[in-house]
Amino acid sequence: xxxxxxxxxxxxxxxxxxRDACPRKSHAEWRPAADRTDPIALLEASSRGRIPELIPVRxxxxxxxxxxFYRGAALNMAADLAxxxxxxxRPQICGDCHLLxxxxxxxxxxxxxxxxxxxxxxxxxxxxxxxxxxxxSFVLACRHNGLSEVVAGDVALACVRSYRERLAEFSRMxxxxxxxxxxxxxxxxPLIKDESTRKQTQKRLAKARERSVREHDDPKLEAVVDGEAxxxxxxxxxxxxxxxxRDAFAARVLSALSGYRESLAPERRALLDRFELKxxxxxxxxxxxxxxxxxxxxxxxxxxDPLFLQIKEARASVLEPYAGGVPAANHGERIVLGCRLMQxxxxxxxxxxxxxxxxHFYVRQLKxxxxxxxxxxxxxxxMLQYAQLCGWSLARAHARSGGAAEISGYLGRGxxxxxxxxxxxxxxxxxxxxxxxxxxxxxxxxRLQAESSxxxxx
Numbered sequence: 001x002x003x004x005x006x007x008x009x010x011x012x013x014x015x016x017x018x019r020d021a022c023p024r025k026s027h028a029e030w031r032p033a034a035d036r037t038d039p040i041a042l043l044e045a046s047s048r049g050r051i052p053e054l055i056p057v058r059x060x061x062x063x064x065x066x067x068x069f070y071r072g073a074a075l076n077m078a079a080d081l082a083x084x085x086x087x088x089x090r091p092q093i094c095g096d097c098h099l100l101x102x103x104x105x106x107x108x109x110x111x112x113x114x115x116x117x118x119x120x121x122x123x124x125x126x127x128x129x130x131x132x133x134x135x136x137s138f139v140l141a142c143r144h145n146g147l148s149e150v151v152a153g154d155v156a157l158a159c160v161r162s163y164r165e166r167l168a169e170f171s172r173m174x175x176x177x178x179x180x181x182x183x184x185x186x187x188x189x190p191l192i193k194d195e196s197t198r199k200q201t202q203k204r205l206a207k208a209r210e211r212s213v214r215e216h217d218d219p220k221l222e223a224v225v226d227g228e229a230x231x232x233x234x235x236x237x238x239x240x241x242x243x244x245x246r247d248a249f250a251a252r253v254l255s256a257l258s259g260y261r262e263s264l265a266p267e268r269r270a271l272l273d274r275f276e277l278k279x280x281x282x283x284x285x286x287x288x289x290x291x292x293x294x295x296x297x298x299x300x301x302x303x304x305d306p307l308f309l310q311i312k313e314a315r316a317s318v319l320e321p322y323a324g325g326v327p328a329a330n331h332g333e334r335i336v337l338g339c340r341l342m343q344x345x346x347x348x349x350x351x352x353x354x355x356x357x358x359x360h361f362y363v364r365q366l367k368x369x370x371x372x373x374x375x376x377x378x379x380x381x382x383m384l385q386y387a388q389l390c391g392w393s394l395a396r397a398h399a400r401s402g403g404a405a406e407i408s409g410y411l412g413r414g415x416x417x418x419x420x421x422x423x424x425x426x427x428x429x430x431x432x433x434x435x436x437x438x439x440x441x442x443x444x445x446x447r448l449q450a451e452s453s454x455x456x457x458x
Contacts, residue, residue: 058287071100071288074121115344134159135159159387167395293312311363316328331360
């Protein structure tokens with residue numbers, strides 16, 4: 001690792017000077033403004049334009065716990081974060097940076113890496129917003145798992161400390177060295193301290209590598225009577241529309257795929273052209289995305305040679321009203337470019353499109369080697385190590401935008417910022433619990449309709 005060069009040193013010192021206008025201790029404060037927008041009104045605002053029959057599913061998933069509410073309330077936190085201190089640098093950020101938006105997946109070279117895996121809200125914005133949203137999610141996860149407040153505070157602190165220390169390392173690297181940096185799962189597994197978790201991760205990785213795309217947990221192939229391959233329904237997560245409306249939906253998907261092809265590099269268009277579209281179905285994912293248009297398309301190059309693509313509606317980032325800057329001409333393109341900028345490896349089929357009516361989409365391959373963290377099973381030691389891993393991954397993602405030396409200069413070598421964000425995380429987790437209770441009351445009072453049996457996926 002190289003010493004900070006002269007230019008980097010100047011940027012580091014510039015970062016140190018940012019503390020004068022924005023003291024690091026100021027990040028500890030969270031007090032809702034007297035005119036803070038009603039959290040339920042923000043949920044209603046973020047539901048506009050979604051598929052009406054899926055909105056109750058969204059609320060049903062958010063009802064399940066404060067952590068589930070947090071996952072679906074990115075707009076609420078964006079509005080709150082806009083009232084908090086910011087030091088100045090604005091790299092490309094995730095925008096919805098919580099602990100369940102990280103995971104392991106295969107790169108085009110078939111290496112399995114750990115990284116951020118959701119960029120629907122990505123936008124150039126204050127880097128502190130990602131750090132605070134991530135740290136607060138760990139406090140909520142610890143509480144959800146019945147861990148003590150002491151443990152929750154230690155985990156949040158470890159997350160931010162890891163971010164600060166790893167960002168300092170990236171700031172001292174050559175530009176290409178930091179750009180090529182990856183966190184590979186094979187390297188991580190031996191470092192897992194909890195023996196049970198280490199063995200379980202090894203088994204899950206081995207299973208993922210053995211599994212073909214056709215055996216993936218998301219869509220499955222099903223041969224119908226006439227021999228045509230289709231997607232197997234798995235309601236309420238994956239399902240076909242009824243006959244009425246099915247043709248119009250298929251035409252919409254075809255239109256999206258036609259425009260999407262033009263967003264790919266020529267060699268990837270040639271690869272895509274080897275596949276033929278066979279079937280499309282609705283796919284309901286996550287918490288925050290429920291109710292947006294999302295479909296899965298089955299394409300075949302041969303009888304046992306499938307490709308599954310996810311075609312997902314791209315709405316304006318929740319950060320746009322608060323971060324300023326130039327609104328994206330196509331939100332699918334915004335997501336794709338943010339993903340390529342922040343993620344260590346992006347999939348071959350990542351692209352974007354727009355259909356008649358001005359609806360934006362982005363397209364990606366459904367991962368055939370995807371490993372989700374089983375956060376609900378984490379004990380204190382595993383949660384602590386996972387927090388350090390996520391802090392490391394976020395530092396790498398921010399460093400790819402440039403500006404690591406300036407942010408590192410602001411953070412410094414001590415733990416002032418770490419402690420401040422850990423304190424913020426605890427008080428903001430309290431706020432989330434109050435907002436979750438407001439959702440419970442809104443459903444109880446009939447203001448919102450919720451599907452209580454809605455399962456969470458993705």
